[in-house]
Amino acid sequence: MRHLPSARVAAVSALVAVALLAGCRRDAAPAPSTQAPAPAVASQDAAFASAVDAFIDGAFQHYPTFAANAGRHEFDGKLPDYSPAGLKATGDWLHAQRDRFAGFTDAQLDDRRRFQRDYVLAVIDGNLFWLEDSGFPYNNPGFYTGDLSPSMYLTRPYAPLPQRMAAFVAYQEALPKAIDQVRANFKLPLPASYIDLGVNSFAGYASFFRSDVPAIFAEVKDDALQARFKASNAAAIQATQGMADWLAAQQPQATQDFALGAEKFSKMLRATERVDIPLDRLKAAGEADLQRNLDALKAACDQYAAGKPLKDCVAKQAADKPEGGAVEGARAQLDSLRQFIVDKDLATIPGREQAKVEEAPPFNRWNFAYIEIPGPYEKNLPSVYYIAPPDPKWPKAERDAYVPGKADLLFVSAHEVWPGHFLQFLHSNRSDWKFGQLFVGYAFAEGWAHYTEEMMFDAGVGGGTPETHIGQLANALLRDVRYLSAIGLHTGGMSMAQSEKMFLEQAFQNPGSARQQAARGTYDPAYLNYTLGKLMIMQLREDWTAQHGGRTGWKAFHDQFLGYGGPPIPLVRAQMLGGSAEARLWTAPATAVAAPASTPTATPASDTAPTGEAAPAQ
Structure with missing residues (x-):
């Protein structure tokens, strides 16, 4: 789910409502005419x-x-x-x-301003959809939880600690009123998965305020401010825990009425992403991509775990855990991923910024990973790639399974940092148009990050080994099932149990992740944008590089694509290729077969489409 604050998120964040150029300048739109305007x-x-x-x-x-x-x-x-x-x-x-x-x-x-006008209108239409059409202000805690996150004050060193403490105290003082307003907006009964989201989020806030926040500000020597903090902290704990308890009390009357319906779902895509493709065609494209990735998985598993069922093959990859756990493993991966981009000349890296890796705070563990990136008005501040630990209430076997294998984690790190979200925001924050820095859409951000995983495997990251491929495909299959679950849950009568089964059997997710992902599909219907955005970018790359050097044109394509800020991808397509802002989805050639990964080399334009062996993820 998404409203005005841009991704993320992603955070890019879950409801994705939460969280969210090169040394040489990139145009955010076609260059204006050199003639003096009328x-x-x-x-x-x-x-x-x-x-x-x-x-x-x-x-x-x-x-x-x-x-x-x-x-x-x-x-x-x-x-x-x-x-x-x-x-x-x-x-x-x-x-x-x-x-x-x-x-x-x-x-x-002129041409540049027409593009910008359409970009602004898309942002407005998307926010009107979430505010007026979705119904989410009246039943979905995720509509609010991103705005309520205090992470910025606690984790971003944009000012001395006493100044950030004063800001956090003001936030705590405003929180009880805001929560009362949210509670008054909800129209009972609520969908069960929405209740669970709210209980986990608000109880997470209360726990965090109680157990973690006081220590962060303990060193500030200001008695008056500490007194305000103590009083407001107690009120914030009471308000957030009270909200969690109130939502929990609604569980006996909970419904399964989460579906937007086909009409609203289609309107969501038109309003937020300028995608106007019939739902049957959208579904068929997702099914084709799922099958493409399942075929590629079988080919990789025939080399990695010959004779074993796909589930056991994926489990073997997942059992090869990162040393020291997911957080330490991700830290070890980032330098090599960045160097790989430089060595293969895949994209321009503007600036010298780096991303840190930390454990996700208790109030934001609805999904395994996300990155928090400072906004365009900040200067010289770190970005943080957060990784959630497993829920301590889960059985030990599920907690152990929740930590991904090294190969799987490699593509999560690619998605979140190099060359995914972090690189994308390094570019967008350097756009020459402030609007493009501020408003980055869901399909643009998540589609790009998802696209980069397959691109990195195609370029040979991790040596292109079968195990590496399986890690990439595990992420790809997860996003394919998200895509199909969003359509099924909201337009096809799919139940959460059916979605969960699909995550288990076709994305080979562990039980805890499968439950999380099925639930997320109910309150974040736009999470199909990972694969939707990826398929639009893949088709755009194929069409653009056909006239710009084939595979040798990848870097130029990536740099130009990232130079637009973050508008709906059909608008970018119209600018890069000319013509109308039409959404086009890539599908694998019918004759595509699995093949070993290769590094970018000069190829004929007709060979620029990705081969059937690789698939985006995350």
């Missing part, structure tokens, strides 16, 4: 630029946590107004903004 166009250009600036200012007012996370710290400690009047005011503002930008006609704008 006076009328020049006037509209200035009016358009002013409208964009006003939109950003208004977005910060309506979404103050978005502003603070972007690095506008005058908004520190503030939370949105979740009252009915506040939600209506936000909706009214979005509609007025839509009318304003729709009023800029093609004739009034």
